Amino acid sequence: MSDKTTIGVGMVGHAFMGRVHSQAWRSVGAFFDLPLAPRMAVLAGRSKERAAAAAARLGWADVETDWRELVARDDVQIVDICTPGDSHAEIAVAALRAGKHVICEKPLANTVAEAEAMVAAAEAAPGKSMVAFNYRRVPAVALARRYVEEGRLGEIRHVRAQYLQDWIVDPEFPLVWRLMRDRAGSGALGDIGAHIVDAAQFVTGQDVVGVSALTETFVKERPLAAGSEGPAERGSAARGEVTVDDAALFIGRMSGGALASFEATRFATGRKNAMRIEVNGSLGSLAFDFESMNELWFCAGGGGFERILVTEPDHPYAGAWWPPGHGLGYEHTFTHEIRDFLEAVATGAAPSPSFADGLRVQRVLDAVERSAADGSRYTTVEER
Numbered sequence: 001m002s003d004k005t006t007i008g009v010g011m012v013g014h015a016f017m018g019r020v021h022s023q024a025w026r027s028v029g030a031f032f033d034l035p036l037a038p039r040m041a042v043l044a045g046r047s048k049e050r051a052a053a054a055a056a057r058l059g060w061a062d063v064e065t066d067w068r069e070l071v072a073r074d075d076v077q078i079v080d081i082c083t084p085g086d087s088h089a090e091i092a093v094a095a096l097r098a099g100k101h102v103i104c105e106k107p108l109a110n111t112v113a114e115a116e117a118m119v120a121a122a123e124a125a126p127g128k129s130m131v132a133f134n135y136r137r138v139p140a141v142a143l144a145r146r147y148v149e150e151g152r153l154g155e156i157r158h159v160r161a162q163y164l165q166d167w168i169v170d171p172e173f174p175l176v177w178r179l180m181r182d183r184a185g186s187g188a189l190g191d192i193g194a195h196i197v198d199a200a201q202f203v204t205g206q207d208v209v210g211v212s213a214l215t216e217t218f219v220k221e222r223p224l225a226a227g228s229e230g231p232a233e234r235g236s237a238a239r240g241e242v243t244v245d246d247a248a249l250f251i252g253r254m255s256g257g258a259l260a261s262f263e264a265t266r267f268a269t270g271r272k273n274a275m276r277i278e279v280n281g282s283l284g285s286l287a288f289d290f291e292s293m294n295e296l297w298f299c300a301g302g303g304g305f306e307r308i309l310v311t312e313p314d315h316p317y318a319g320a321w322w323p324p325g326h327g328l329g330y331e332h333t334f335t336h337e338i339r340d341f342l343e344a345v346a347t348g349a350a351p352s353p354s355f356a357d358g359l360r361v362q363r364v365l366d367a368v369e370r371s372a373a374d375g376s377r378y379t380t381v382e383e384r
Contacts, residue, residue: 004034007345008041010070012091013082014054017105018043021082021132022058024334031320032339035346038078044070071095078345081105084177085185089114092355096125101345103130103338107194107365108358110185112382115355115362122355130341130351131358133198135275137336139328140296142316143308144203144279144286147298153281156204159260161196162276163188164268168219168246175222175240187244189215189365192275193264197364198353199277200262203286206254208364212378213250213371217242218267250368273330294327 009025011018025040043060044067045051051063064070067087071079071094079095081088081104089109095102102122108131109115122129135141147153165188168179177183178191186193201207224238247265254260268274275290287297287305297305311327313319317336321328344351363381371379 004037006039007036007077007342008039008073008075009078009080010042010044010064010073010076011040011060011080011082012044012067012070012087014043014045014051014058015082017082018054019058020331020334021080021338022060023331024338025080026059028335028338028342031335034339034342036342038338038342039075041075042070042073067091068094071098071100077101078103078341084183085110085190086183089118092118092129093121096121096127096129099126101127101129101341103132103341103351104355104358105132106198106358106361107131107185107190108355108362110190112359112362112366115359119355119359128341128345128351129355130337130344131353131355132334132337133195133202133353133358133361134333134337135195135199135290136202136353137317137333137340138288138290138293139316139318140288140293140308140310141199141203141277143296143310144277144288145205146316147284147286148203148205148279148281152284152298152300153279153286154283156206156254156256156258156279156281158278158280159200159204159206159254159258160262160278161200161260162263162274163192163196163265164263164271164274164276165192165266166269166271168266169269171219172223174225175242176225179222179242179244181243184244186365186369187217187242187246187248188264188266189245189248189368191264192266193248193262193368194361194365195275196262196264196277197361198357199275200254200260201357201360202353203277203279204254204256204258206256206258207360208252208260208367208381209255210378210380211250211252211364211367211371212376213248213368214376215245215248215369215372217244218246245372248368248372250371252364293330
């Protein structure tokens with residue numbers, strides 16, 4: 001890659017998402033023939049000590065403790081935002097106005113208004129921008145979209161999508177930032193529900209136009225953490241209010257006339273990361289479950305479902321990796337995401353999903369919350 005143009009990357013945040021994004025930046029050039037060579041220039045974190053340790057472990061050359069300093073650096077052309085949702089808009093708008101390219105974790109923002117501000121900044125900026133819905137880059141999900149585009153399913157009639165986790169079933173699990181509305185925006189709805197809304201729209205090519213919803217918070221209070229993201233003080237009397245939903249369940253109508261159902265919960269005991277989608281059409285059906293992420297199940301005509309192992313060279317992304325039958329994992333979706341973003345930056349193409357796509361998902365989440373607050377009344381997804 002030494003003969004290619006180098007592009008400097010600055011990443012804000014180094015927790016869970018920061019780790020997987022770092023792995024993607026490190027590996028993308030080893031498996032894809034890129035038009036640009038990314039340089040992991042600088043990592044930003046609030047604690048100098050923790051950020052320096054993360055940078056050394058994850059492969060970043062330098063550290064800043066203020067994201068504004070990162071954005072201002074001449075050796076940074078791409079800003080990668082891996083922070084909680086309450087800071088997405090401020091960082092992204094500043095970076096775009098500074099002429100940087102921006103990739104931002106999902107959901108795009110905590111509110112529709114913040115997402116609209118981000119879209120406005122993106123439309124006015126010279127840099128490229130993309131929201132990081134990584135499940136679009138699962139080879140089986142990308143193949144599902146291809147099948148729909150090719151007309152193999154015919155007229156789409158049903159979409160059903162689930163995202164099931166169980167990591168907060170224990171009522172003594174601490175009150176981390178993902179359980180605080182002012183930090184996260186919403187709970188299961190935004191954290192994992194955003195993924196299945198985007199996946200449904202991506203695979204079918206249709207938008208969710210209206211919903212009827214229920215949300216619930218099963219555990220109302222939790223132990224305060226020892227620090228902002230530290231371990232729980234188990235057995236402590238100090239507790240705080242959970243201000244987000246634990247689960248969201250909603251039905252909807254798609255723009256092409258299909259009926260849809262969505263379930264997002266972090267209380268599905270025994271389910272670790274079951275992101276599922278099934279689409280039924282007049283000519284066929286397809287089904288996907290991330291816990292078997294290298295498989296797509298497809299039904300043509302009146303026959304039964306057949307398993308497709310999505311590891312062949314002509315399958316999306318798969319040809320860059322291993323011989324057929326050698327499966328990929330969660331981390332590869334982020335490598336594919338970074339590859340596509342770098343291609344768009346180099347060629348001048350519009351990255352996908354765009355900030356406008358992220359805003360579209362944000363408006364669906366907003367409609368879900370409004371419907372749930374209004375007794376599950378059917379609520380139109382607002383377009384402005």
